[in-house]
Amino acid sequence: MIKRRTFSIGLGASLVAACTGGTPSNSQAPSRMRAVPNPGYDAWVASFKGRAASQGISQATIDRAFQGAGYLPGVIERDRNQVEFKRSLEDYLAIAASDERISTGQAMLRKYNGTLSQIEQQYGVDKEVVVAVWGLESRYGARRGDVQVVSALSTLAYDGRRGQFFESQLIAAMKIIQNGDTTPDKMTGSWAGAMGHTQFIPTSYLAYAVDFTGDGRRDIWSDDPTDSLASTAVYLSRAGWVRGQPWGGEAGTVSGTPVAVLQPQTPGPRIAVFRNFQVIKRYNNSDSYAIGVGHLSDRIAGGAPFQASFGPDATGLTLDDRKALQRRLTAAGYDTQGADGVIGNNTKSAISAYQRANGLPVTGEPSVALLRRLGG
Numbered sequence: 001m002i003k004r005r006t007f008s009i010g011l012g013a014s015l016v017a018a019c020t021g022g023t024p025s026n027s028q029a030p031s032r033m034r035a036v037p038n039p040g041y042d043a044w045v046a047s048f049k050g051r052a053a054s055q056g057i058s059q060a061t062i063d064r065a066f067q068g069a070g071y072l073p074g075v076i077e078r079d080r081n082q083v084e085f086k087r088s089l090e091d092y093l094a095i096a097a098s099d100e101r102i103s104t105g106q107a108m109l110r111k112y113n114g115t116l117s118q119i120e121q122q123y124g125v126d127k128e129v130v131v132a133v134w135g136l137e138s139r140y141g142a143r144r145g146d147v148q149v150v151s152a153l154s155t156l157a158y159d160g161r162r163g164q165f166f167e168s169q170l171i172a173a174m175k176i177i178q179n180g181d182t183t184p185d186k187m188t189g190s191w192a193g194a195m196g197h198t199q200f201i202p203t204s205y206l207a208y209a210v211d212f213t214g215d216g217r218r219d220i221w222s223d224d225p226t227d228s229l230a231s232t233a234v235y236l237s238r239a240g241w242v243r244g245q246p247w248g249g250e251a252g253t254v255s256g257t258p259v260a261v262l263q264p265q266t267p268g269p270r271i272a273v274f275r276n277f278q279v280i281k282r283y284n285n286s287d288s289y290a291i292g293v294g295h296l297s298d299r300i301a302g303g304a305p306f307q308a309s310f311g312p313d314a315t316g317l318t319l320d321d322r323k324a325l326q327r328r329l330t331a332a333g334y335d336t337q338g339a340d341g342v343i344g345n346n347t348k349s350a351i352s353a354y355q356r357a358n359g360l361p362v363t364g365e366p367s368v369a370l371l372r373r374l375g376g
Contacts, residue, residue, distance in 0.1 A: 032077060033147055033191075035070025044158040045069075048167070055171055061178040068185070069151045076159055078191045089264040089288055090310040090319060091342045096136055096292030097299050098340055105135045105300040115226050119212065123233040124243035129276075130229050130236075132297035133283065137199045141225055144197060145190040149173055153193045153202075169193050172202030181209075181217045188221065196220030197228035208235045232283075239282040240275065247280060247294035248273035250306050262287065269308035316368045325366055328374035329354060 049062050095101075109116065109131050116127035131140075138144050153173055157166035173193070177184055189195035193202060200209060200220060209218040212230035220228040246254055251261050251270040258272035264287055271291055280290040299305070312318050317325065319341040326339035326347055334350040348364035354374075355362045 032074030033072055035068075035151060036073055038071035041071035041155065041158045045154060048154070048157070048170070051167075052171060052174055057171070057174045057178060061174055065150050065174050065177055065184050066154075069148065069154060071158070072147070072151050072155045072191075075147070075152050075155045075191045079156060079159070079161065087288070087342070088310075088313075089268060089291065090313075092288045092292055093295060093306075094319060094341050097296045097305075101135050101139075101296060102299045104140055105131050105296065108134070108140050109300055112225070112229070115212075116229065119230045119233045123230070123237040123241075125233040125236045125241050126297065128297040128301045129247065129280070129293065130233050131300055132293045133232050133236075133280075134198055134225065134229060135296060135300075136289070136293055138197050141197045141223070141228075144188070144199075144221070145194065146188050147191050148185070149187045149189050149193050149195060149202075150184055152189070152191055156192065166193070169202045172206050176202060176205060181219065182221055186221055197225040198232045200228075200231065204235070205231075208238065210234050235283065236279055239279045241279050242275050245274055245276055247276040247290070247297070249294070249298065250308065253307070262291075264288065264291070265310060267309060267311040269306040315366050317366055317371065321368075321371055322366060325371045325374065326350075328371070332374060 045066060049066075052062055053059065105128075109128065113127075116130060119125070119130060120127040134140055150170065150173060153166050153170040157163050157170055173187065176182060177187065187195065190199065194200065195202070195205065197220060205218070205220065209220060209227065209231040211218045211227060213219070213224070213226050218227055218231070220231060246256065248254060248258060248271055251258075251272040254272050256274065258274055259278075260273050262271045262273060263269075264271065273290075277290050277294065280293050281287070283293075284290070295306070310319065312321070322341040322343060323339045326336040326341070329336050329347070329350045330339070332354065334354045336347045336350045338346075343366055347366070351366060351370065352362050352364040354360075354370075355364075
């Protein structure tokens with residue numbers, strides 16, 4: 001598997017950080033992502049170097065990989081403070097298939113259409129699906145991560161919570177360096193070692209990355225996304241993608257016999273899914289993620305939004321109401337940092353500030369009464 005969502009910066013960083021409701025940013029304060037002295041870490045690295053050599057890593061590669069590497073306290077903070085965000089499908093799609101993400105995806109499809117068409121022809125995976133994965137994983141390359149991967153992986157392996165897993169990723173990262181695909185200073189990614197436009201961990205890179213540009217390197221770190229996009233298609237193809245078959249869609253609007261019909265949220269659309277839905281879940285084992293990729297790909301291709309209404313939430317507000325609330329708070333001087341209709345920390349902080357300034361009970365929670373007070 002490419003990665004668990006707990007190791008992401010993509011829908012991971014990009015999707016979660018894009019939520020104006022305010023889920024945590026995936027960028028760490030620069031000072032916390034700087035190496036600091038740690039004798040225990042140094043001793044672990046010394047012992048690891050012997051294990052790396054026994055697995056075929058040359059001394060020259062080991063020396064290059066650890067030159068400038070060090071213990072990153074910010075990585076441990078991120079690992080210790082992961083929060084499981086459980087969002088409704090409506091909220092998830094409001095971010096994953098936002099107007100901005102759709103329009104940017106369409107622009108990227110046009111920009112790289114020739115390359116994407118070649119990738120689709122060679123590997124059989126719809127180009128819109130590849131672009132949608134790119135959009136969710138790194139916001140079309142805008143959020144690939146800037147943490148030095150050798151430092152991040154060695155810090156996590158030393159820490160020991162999932163030491164064996166992260167050591168295996170570190171060995172794989174050193175093989176990538178030894179193969180000449182990139183250099184240690186250019187091998188950057190998320191705090192947990194997911195790399196490039198579509199966020200491969202090192203072992204998945206070794207298994208699936210391809211040199212589609214033909215320059216002799218499988219370069220998923222370049223500003224040019226070609227190798228990353230092709231590698232994503234390879235991954236999905238080998239996971240069992242069925243050429244010419246849809247991932248799924250809203251029940252009643254997609255032809256063929258689905259393998260299942262899901263209703264992740266009531267009220268809300270019923271989703272008919274095909275085998276390719278399960279293939280997308282190999283990238284991230286989440287129904288919401290797979291629906292998000294599939295639906296975003298449909299919208300990028302010019303498809304319609306889901307027709308069934310999700311209805312109001314527990315506060316009595318619809319998605320449009322929540323967007324209006326965010327816009328009105330911002331207009332009143334209480335910036336929610338966007339208006340996607342997803343209520344998170346930024347919006348709750350803005351509500352609290354407004355309530356405090358206006359002598360109201362400070363709850364930080366949205367309501368129909370608050371929307372009306374703000375002009376609705």
